[in-house]
Amino acid sequence: MEDWIAAGHIRFPDNPKVMRWDTLASLTDAVANDEVPKSGNTQMIHPNLPDFGDWVGRSVGFGTPSFKRYKNDLRNPTQPLSSWITPNSEANTITTGANAIISGTNDEAAKVIKSVFGSKAFNYAKPVSLIRELIRQSTDHGDIVLDFFAGSATTAQAVMELNAEDGGDRRFIMVSSTEATDSDPDKNLCRDITAERIRLLNASEDKKYADLSAGFAYLRTKEILFEDLDYDLAPIDAWTALEAMHRLPLTQYDTTQPWNVHEADGVILVLIDRFKPELLDWLQERSRQNVFVYAWAPGLISRELGGLNIEVRSVRDTLVRSFQQ
Ligand SMILES: C[S@@+](CC[C@H](N)C(=O)[O-])C[C@H]1O[C@@H](n2cnc3c(N)ncnc32)[C@H](O)[C@@H]1O
Known part of the structure; x- marks a missing residue:
């Protein structure tokens, strides 16, 4: 004492x-x-x-x-951060190295939105500097940052800026609603704002954003009632889920093809939507490799494949089992 x-x-x-x-x-x-x-x-x-x-x-x-606790005592990154947020305009009042957050205001956020989109595309975005400093304090290399109410994807930009600054490999998951309503059923905030901000930052020729880059996949969620699985599960949905299950990079499903293929190092993923005799030759050539074949009616397809020693798995059962896990 x-x-x-x-x-x-x-x-x-x-x-x-x-x-x-x-x-x-x-x-x-x-x-x-x-x-x-x-x-x-x-x-x-x-x-x-x-x-x-x-x-x-x-x-x-x-x-x-x-x-009484002083901000200087909070230098250790594992200690809690002061909840006091200092505006940029008062940044020079802070002792260097103090574990404090210096943030821009909503005006900064509005300017960044204008600079990325070229217009006032989203209202009430958060300042990138605020989110960036919170992420700096709470994450390390290799972490995944999830924003479940991503809006204009300020969080994605913050992660991209931090990674560019410290060479980190943090990843992000941005989730948002489309904001579609009965009077505006085609509104898709996720596609047109959330994902678009990341696309624009990746492609930007502005010097400010030159070092920012983030490969990403744009995914939609779809709710399917269990009892409607056999009617509502489309090949395009199953394809993404199967690729994810096999830890393959996600690719676009081509609905015009009777079957889709993802050939990667050491594994070949095949989803057969409709059987065509050419499939036999195609599979024969690859039967010695690590091939995973999925079909809606595996028994039927197995019979068609005759002597080929390839296991055909049920799309439906595989996905149900995987989601139940
Ligand atoms: C306040 S904004 C987030 C702003 C964001 N921090 C930024 O800087 O742009 C909240 C967002 O969450 C979305 N949202 C609302 N309810 C949601 C829900 N149930 N699931 C996912 N997103 C939701 C809204 O569409 C809105 O874009």
């Missing part, structure tokens, strides 16, 4: 009231009149205390000293 007092960590109340009761009777009276120090509504000195009499003849201060 003495060390803390010497280091200026203990803050005493200004002009505290100090009382002294010289007899047990006057102390008992003070308790009866509720004139003793209290914590909330509870009296700190009361006759039920085993050492009640010890308080006679002592100076008793009202008010509680508090512990």
Whole structure:
């Protein structure tokens, strides 16, 4: 306690009231009149205390000293960050190296939106500097940053800026709603704003954004009721899920083809939508490789493939099992 007092960590109340009761009777009276120090509504000195009499003849201060923590003590990145956010305009008031956040304002955010999109494409975006500093404090290389209410993808830009700055490989997942409504059913904020910001930053010729880059996949979610799986599950949806399950980079499904193929190092993924005799030759050439063949009706396709020693898996069962896990 003495060390803390010497280091200026203990803050005493200004002009505290100090009382002294010289007899047990006057102390008992003070308790009866509720004139003793209290914590909330509870009296700190009361006759039920085993050492009640010890308080006679002592100076008793009202008010509680508090512990004072300085921003400089928060330098260790694993310690909690001060919740105080300093605006850019006051940045020079901060001790260098302090674990504080310096952030732009919503005006900065509006200017960045204008600079990336060329127009006021999104209202109430957050300043990139704020999100960037929060991510700087809370992530390390290799981390994945998830923003479930991504809006204009400020978070994606913040991750891209940080990675460019420190050579990091943080990844991001931006989730947002389309904001489509009955009166504006075609609105698609995700496609036109969230993903578009990342596309524009990747392609930007502006010097400010020259070092920013992030490969990304644009995915839509689709809710399918379990009982409607056989009718509503489209090859295009199953394809993405199968590629993800096999940890392959995602590719576009070509609906015009009877089957789609993803040939990668050491693995070939095939989704057969419709059987065509040419499939036999195509598979025969690859039958010695690590081929994963999926079909809607595996029994039927297996029979068509005849002597080929290739296991055909059910798309539906595979996905159900995978999602149930
Ligand atoms: C306040 S904005 C986020 C702004 C963002 N931080 C930026 O700087 O652009 C919130 C976003 O969350 C989206 N949203 C609202 N409800 C959602 C939900 N249930 N699931 C996903 N996104 C949702 C909205 O469409 C809106 O774009």
